Structures are given as C-alpha cells and as structure tokens.
Amino acid sequence: MQTDESQVKWQPLLRREEIVATLRGPFLPNCMKIIKNIGREFSGYNILESGKRLLDRKPLQCSLYVTDRCNLDCGYCTEYDNSRPHPSLDDLKKWIRKIRELGTMRIALVGGEPLVHPDIVEIVRYCRELGFATSLTTNGFLLTRKLVAQLEDAGLQVMQISVDRMTPSPITKKSFKTILPKIDYFRDSKISLHITGVICADTLPESRAVLETGLSRGIPTEVRLVHADPLHRFRVDRGPREELERFIDSMIERKRRGEKIHTSEAILNYQRSLLRGERVEWTCVAGYKLFFVSAQGKFWICSMVHTDKHIMDVTLDDLYANYRKKSCQEGCGVYCAVSASLLVEKPVQVLGKEIVSRAKRVPSIFRRPLTADADKATHTAMANPDGTREMNGSTKSSPSADDRVTLRERI
Ligand SMILES: C[S@@+](CC[C@H](N)C(=O)[O-])C[C@H]1O[C@@H](n2cnc3c(N)ncnc32)[C@H](O)[C@@H]1O
Ligand code: SF4
Ligand code: SF4
Numbered sequence: 376m377q378t379d380e381s382q383v384k385w386q387p388l389l390r391r392e393e394i395v396a397t398l399r400g401p402f403l404p405n406c407m408k409i410i411k412n413i414g415r416e417f418s419g420y421n422i423l424e425s426g427k428r429l430l431d432r433k434p435l436q437c438s439l440y441v442t443d444r445c446n447l448d449c450g451y452c453t454e455y456d457n458s459r460p461h462p463s464l465d466d467l468k469k470w471i472r473k474i475r476e477l478g479t480m481r482i483a484l485v486g487g488e489p490l491v492h493p494d495i496v497e498i499v500r501y502c503r504e505l506g507f508a509t510s511l512t513t514n515g516f517l518l519t520r521k522l523v524a525q526l527e528d529a530g531l532q533v534m535q536i537s538v539d540r541m542t543p544s545p546i547t548k549k550s551f552k553t554i555l556p557k558i559d560y561f562r563d564s565k566i567s568l569h570i571t572g573v574i575c576a577d578t579l580p581e582s583r584a585v586l587e588t589g590l591s592r593g594i595p596t597e598v599r600l601v602h603a604d605p606l607h608r609f610r611v612d613r614g615p616r617e618e619l620e621r622f623i624d625s626m627i628e629r630k631r632r633g634e635k636i637h638t639s640e641a642i643l644n645y646q647r648s649l650l651r652g653e654r655v656e657w658t659c660v661a662g663y664k665l666f667f668v669s670a671q672g673k674f675w676i677c678s679m680v681h682t683d684k685h686i687m688d689v690t691l692d693d694l695y696a697n698y699r700k701k702s703c704q705e706g707c708g709v710y711c712a713v714s715a716s717l718l719v720e721k722p723v724q725v726l727g728k729e730i731v732s733r734a735k736r737v738p739s740i741f742r743r744p745l746t747a748d749a750d751k752a753t754h755t756a757m758a759n760p761d762g763t764r765e766m767n768g769s770t771k772s773s774p775s776a777d778d779r780v781t782l783r784e785r786i
Contacts, residue, residue: 428664429722432695433478435715438678440670441467441498442487447514449539450546451575451611453604454678455487462670464494468501470672470686475505477691482507483711487670490517496525503530510535512571515554523560533567538585539578546577546611551588558592569637572598574619576612582622586636595637598626600646602708605679616650623647633732640732641717641725642710649706659704660719661712662697676701677709 428435442462445455474482482502489495490513502509510533511526518536526534538554539547549572561568570589574582582598589596600619603609613619627643630636636643648655662676669675674684676697684693707713718725 426722428480429719431478432691434664434666434694435479436481436483436665436711437474437479438483438485438665438667438711439467439471439474440486440668441484441489441495442492443670444491445486445488445514446491446516447488447548449549449573450577451573451601451609453610454485459670461492462672464497466672467494467498470668471498471502471505471507473687473689474668475507477689477694480508482509484509484511486512488514488517490522496522496529499526499531500529508532512537514549515557516548518557518560520560523564523566527564527566531566533569534561535569535571537572538570538589539572540581541584541588542581544577546575547573551585555588558594569595569597571596571637573601574598574614574622575601576614579614579618579622586626590635593635595635597637599638599642599710600649600708602710603706605681607706620647620650623650630732633734638710639714639717639725640728641721642714645710645713645717649708654705657704657713657716657720658699659701659707659712660698660716661701661709663694664698664719665712665715666694666697677712679703679707679709 440454443454443456443459444461445452445457448455471482484495484498484502486492489511492498495511499509499511509531511531512535515536515538536554536557537549538551540550542552543550554570558568570585572578572582572585578585578598586596586598600623601609601611601613623643623646626636627640627647630638630640630643645655661680665677667675667678668686669681672686673682674686674689674693675681680701680703
C-alpha cells in the first residue's frame, strides 16, 4: 500500500508544552549557572587584559599598602608596623589616581591589615571608579557578613584570605578555626575568594589539611614557602627540606590534574628549585610591570626592595629602567613578582599550562549545576565542614593520598 505523505503526521521530539515547561523549569537557570561557572574558572586571570600589558611598556599591577598597622603579629612577617598612623583617604586617593595614570590595570590592596583602615570600603570603591581590577589581601579576622556585602557593593572583585594552619599557634593565629565560619559570607557573593597559606616548620604539619580544607570547599587554595626578610634572614624555621619538596611535588601533581591550586605550575616549579638550590633563569620585572606603593606613598620595587622616591614623582621611564636582572634575584621569595616575570618571559608556556589546567575543570562545571540539589550540597559542605567533600568536583573525581585528612580530627 502506498503511503500518502500528506497523511504522515510529523512528530516533534518535544511537544510545545514540554518545551515551555523545560524553559520555565531548570533548563535556563542551569545554562546560566554553567556559563557563570565557566567564567569563574577563567576569571582573575584576565587573559586579554594581561595580554595588552605583555605588548606595551606600561605596568600591569600595583600592590598598595593601605596601612602599615595590623591586628595580628605573625612570627614570619616584616610587613607591619603599629607605630605608624593610617594614611589619610585623601592621600590614598591621590596616589591611586597617579597609579592609574601610569596605565596600571590591577591594584592589590595590601598591608599591614587592610581591613583595619577605617575607609577601606571607600578605597575599594574609588579603585573601581577609576577602572582598576581590584583585589584585597586580608587575614580575615575583621570580616563580617555586613563588611563582605559592603565590599562587594563597592565593586571588590577578588579577596585573598590568608590561612596558615587549622588551629592557631604562637607563630601564626591565621587558622581555619577563625576563618571557616566566615566562608559562608561568600556564598552567592560576586567576590572571587581564594585562600593562601605560608609553609614553615610550624605550619607544615597542617599545610596539607589547609590545602584540603580549601579545595574541598571549591575554593582555589595555595600554600607557599616562607620567604626571607629584606636582609635575607628567615625569621622562623623553614622546615625539613625533603618533606617540603615532597609537598611541593604533590601540589604540582594536583595542579596538573586540574585541581584548584591557586598558583601556576611555573611558580610551583620555581619553589621546588629554591628548595633544591637549583639556579633558575629569569629577569625580574618588579619595579616595571608590577610595583609596590608604601603606606607613606613611597615607590617600592617590591615588598623587599624599597626606594625613597615618592609615587607622585614616578614616570614610565623610571619604571622601564627597572626592567633588568637584579642582584637580589637568587632565592627571591616575592612570588607575585616571580610570577609576573615568568609570564613576561614565557607567556605562551605559562598561560598555556594554566589554561589547560583550568580547562580540565570544565566537565565538572557541567556536572555541578545539573546534579539535583547541587547547591544544597554545596551549602551543607560549607556549613558542615565534617560532611562529605561534595563541593570540589575535581577532588571528588580524582581522589588522592590527601583524602586521609579528616577535618573532624583537626578542628
Ligand atoms: C603581609 S600580608 C598583608 C595582608 C594581611 N595582613 C594578610 O596577612 O593576609 C600579605 C601576605 O604575605 C604573606 N606573608 C607575610 N610574610 C611572609 C613571609 N615571610 N613569607 C611568605 N609569606 C608571607 C602573608 O601570609 C599574606 O598572605
Ligand atoms: S596578619 Fe598579615 S600583616 Fe599582619 S602580621 Fe600577619 S602577615 Fe603580617
Ligand atoms: S628579585 Fe625579588 S627581591 Fe629582588 S627586586 Fe625582584 S622581586 Fe624584589
């Protein structure tokens, strides 16, 4: 029997009502979440922005000490001084304008402890008004839900909270015991949070747990070797070399697996070379592509090398004159400067590895929002640190030796 084509009823894959129901239901929100998550994986790196600064002679980043004062007294730190008053908001604004006029794209607000400055929200707002990509590094002790909301409203994009241990010690009080309850303030916040810890003999026994605690909550986390003071003295015991090396090696491995280790493989390799006493070939771009401004408005090459020149007197030629190998390069522990220098020297290699590492997280980004109640699980993991490690897709899909770390024992 011949089939009359006009009689065949076309069957759509989805009926109209089903399409409408899907669009009204979880489909669109899930797409939005996936796009947001992919954006987050690549945010903070600002590839296009950094790219521009790789081609011209202008600076990429300035670290501005908004105060020398601090509410803590970490045993390894030489960057605070409570005998000095806060700089005024007017002075800070003047210096921030000048830093922007030099063409600087990113500003990192540091200290001392930036949150002890009474005008910190206004400082952030001003940086954003001038168009800076703006980050802030804090010990987190003064963070409240209200302050996080105010900083977000002011436009803060990135916050680094420093956490060295699970519990406080005489060397450092910066521990998850204080910070963990505050992590929830960042749920649904536009501020991109990451954790950074210092490794020394005092913190090393807990460094793995610090790393694990951050990563298991989906927070990009980094722990890095303690560095010397400007006179090349270590103020604390650095810890046993072999153990430190094994730990750095394990981070390199995890980074390659795509876990959220918040530093480049180049910097991890650099730290391993430091431990082995191996020579690394690089040219320091501190004072040129990145520089520091003290809480007195002085232009500093980096946190360790200071000048008496005022930032208001600095020209682009002054900056370019600092593009040279420096006598202090050997053993340098100013990792942000080493990182920028390696990026300028080998952009394709450094960026390429970072992009590959972040791209490895993309499949878990697709899984996350499509899993029923994924957000609820995330929230539970934050609120219940002893719960299962649901937040970090990559950790879950590739268990490691670090899985042995149990938070219940530690906190
Ligand atoms: C000087 S602090 C200022 C911001 C804030 N008070 C804090 O602790 O995060 C900036 C960063 O430098 C780190 N730091 C200070 N002294 C260090 C050292 N000797 N070696 C490695 N990191 C150090 C701190 O842990 C912190 O992450
Ligand atoms: S909290 Fe920051 S500035 Fe204060 S002593 Fe510790 S590392 Fe230094
Ligand atoms: S080599 Fe290190 S210590 Fe010396 S200027 Fe560069 S960043 Fe600073």
